[in-house]
Amino acid sequence: MARPKQTLLSRDGILRAALRLVDEHGPDALSTNRIAAELGVRGPSLYNHVSGRDEIIEGLRELLTADMDLGAAELRPWTLACDRVARSYRASFAAHPHVVPLLTAQPVRSPAVLAAYEKVFAALGEAGWPEEDLVPVVRAIEYLVIGSIHDQATGPSEDAERAFDVGLSALIHGLEQRLAGYPVSSRSSGRPASRPRPRRNT
Known part of the structure; x- marks a missing residue:
């Protein structure tokens, strides 16, 4: 039996999921649990790529600055x-x-x-x-x-x-x-x- 496919996490993927979440639901929606749910993974798995909410916010700043x-x-x-x-x-x-x-x-x-x-x-x-x-x-x-x-x-x-x-x-x-x-x-x-x-x- 084939194993279920797992989402391949990356810092960039986490940040872009966070951006989608905030765009759609507002700033109060930002949390590691909601981002994890968006990506179809468990919350703790995000911490292999980001240290927490503050780093995610700073990553969002990086994404927007990169578009300038x-x-x-x-x-x-x-x-x-x-x-x-x-x-x-x-x-x-x-x-x-x-x-x-x-x-x-x-x-x-x-x-x-x-x-x-x-x-x-x-x-x-x-x-x-x-x-x-x-x-x-x-x-x-x-x-x-x-x-x-x-x-x-x-x-x-x-x-x-x-x-x-x-x-x-x-x-x-x-x-x-x-x-x-x-x-x-x-x-x-x-x-x-x-x-x-x-x-x-x-």
């Missing part, structure tokens, strides 16, 4: 890089709005996600932004992105799109004016010794 066009961070000038990254960020995360509350509840730990931030910090540092302003600038853009995703998720998608366009343009223009007002002596050399670490995606 991070090559846009290499565009110049920095204003264009920020515009394109922000739009890519919004498109990727807005496709999975139920995941966003999970991501905002815990700090960023994933090396892959931190590397994505590093690309944006590099563009800002090269443009002359002081090191102490790198995280505030990025977080200001993230506030707009996350707020727009929340707005879109509540229904008025056309209004949200227009508001995002207007808000992003105004924010980047304001940041450009702010940078221009800094004395040259206060600006970054473009290669700070160490980058700040973002706390979370909000």
Whole structure:
């Protein structure tokens, strides 16, 4: 008699099952037991691939970040890089709005996600932004992105799109004016010794 087929587990498969679960049932549905049921296995078997719920959430952050066009961070000038990254960020995360509350509840730990931030910090540092302003600038853009995703998720998608366009343009223009007002002596050399670490995606 042939043995019953067993689901071959992997970290990626677990994360994608978790993403489907959250997309369909909301953030409160995320649990190792429900993911296991989705995959047709027992809950404890997941721990051979992930350490627990926190790692799964961080893995979801990795999946959404991987869908972004991070090559846009290499565009110049920095204003264009920020515009394109922000739009890519919004498109990727807005496709999975139920995941966003999970991501905002815990700090960023994933090396892959931190590397994505590093690309944006590099563009800002090269443009002359002081090191102490790198995280505030990025977080200001993230506030707009996350707020727009929340707005879109509540229904008025056309209004949200227009508001995002207007808000992003105004924010980047304001940041450009702010940078221009800094004395040259206060600006970054473009290669700070160490980058700040973002706390979370909000």
